Amino acid sequence: MNERVELLCQLQTMLGEEKVVADPDILEKYARDETPDIVALPEIVVRPETVADVSLTLSFCSKHALPITPRGAGTGVTAGAVPVVGGIVLSLERFNRILEIDTDNMIAIVEPGVITSEIQKAVAAYGLMYPPDPASLDICSIGGNVAENAGGPRAVKYGTTKDYILGLEFVLPDGSVMQSGGKIVKNAAGYNLIGILLGSEGTLAVITKIFLRLIPAPAVTRDILIPFDSIDQAMESVCRLLQHRIVPATIEFMEEEALQLVHRHLHHAIPFPDAGAHLLLQLDGASDDIVAQDMKLLSEQIHADPEHFYIAVTPSQRERLWEARRSIREAIRNESPLFLAEDCVVPRSRIASFVKAVKHYCMQHELRSVMFGHAGDGNVHIDILKGDREMKTWENLVPQIKRAIYHEALSCGGTITGEHGIGYLRRNYLSMALDPAQIELMRRIKRAFDPQGILNPGKVFPEQ
16 A cells, blocks of 8 residues: 555545545646646645544644645635645635624624635625625635735725734644634734734644624715826825825726726726726715715815716616726736736835836836736736747746836835735745845744644745
8 A cells, every 4th residue: 555545544534535535636626726827736635624624634744744735715826725745735615604793792703714705795784894805705715815814905994804803713733723812802912823824825824713803884885987097197196085084995996908908808898998097996984975075075186077987876887887897807818818917015106106117117028918906005916918928938037027026016115915925936036025034034933833844835935
């Protein structure tokens, strides 16, 4: 009996055959996430159903020094859930229950495999809101959001995932089960372990339960699309709005190339397709009067013709308004199935200069770029299309392109990723953003949680 078969038999005996898989056809599903062109087959997939299952699996892997890759819904774009060194994939897909919605304390307790939009729908029935809204909210899991500290359009007003995590239950690589925080808003007892685990990309522990802070849902929302002649005008308006204490729930932007690409892809008219840039804003508040006042202030501060504001009130109008923004990635994949996706973040005041600098670099190197993102928090998505280039040529270009984009973001006072994380794809560029002492401190934290280095190996840290 070879080692793989022996390990498989031992795991099946411990957990039950239905939770442990080695069928090649099933393993293929767990060999990739949404990252283009990165594939690595695991040897075994474990699909636990209880915390005890997770603890037993991790303890087993620790005993046998087996690499283990935690996996949520597999929607990441930096190969964070790809088992790049083989071993075992631990899929949390069966941890998919909303355990409690506590309306008195405005807290939801959920398992990590719950889809983010399902949480939002469930709490909305009680007049509550879980604000973080990554673009993939209909398919991504809350555990993945915690692992990446996901953001989304509403981050400008409501913050990111980290602002809504009150407690975590987690399992260490040796199988120990712990909980930090819970149904409490304040906690000054010792180090902030929750803060360390947030954004740790599955490299420190496996999260099995999440305590989410909820807030009252706004009674009124209005969505507004505003066209501009240039990206400069759009970004100047963003800064002016915030300086005048107008804080929309969302401030999304799309530059000219993104608008034209989506317009062609959808095969029907989108509002103002020939604009130099769009801003897509959402105003919300406790009453129509409050939102109307914000709308009046907004029209006074934005240097654009109010006659060209597209204001959505009904659900169908809102859907038409957001359709272009939500269709960008689909349009890009249709145009070029292989592309480089970056998500740098810069100070809001530097978005326009950053976009123009990257555009200039792309023009110099005959590269086609599409840019969009969260203007309210400076998070810019930069997609570079492979097009019809030879694969070898593209592979040689990608490291150069990444370094050029990261260098520009850093020179603007920003950093190399705002919400997608480091994962596998960016690990060798981390040293551009952090100095050696910071990286070594992170390695020491990793060793404290995972002395054997078995949990999600090959991620975050540069190759040594």
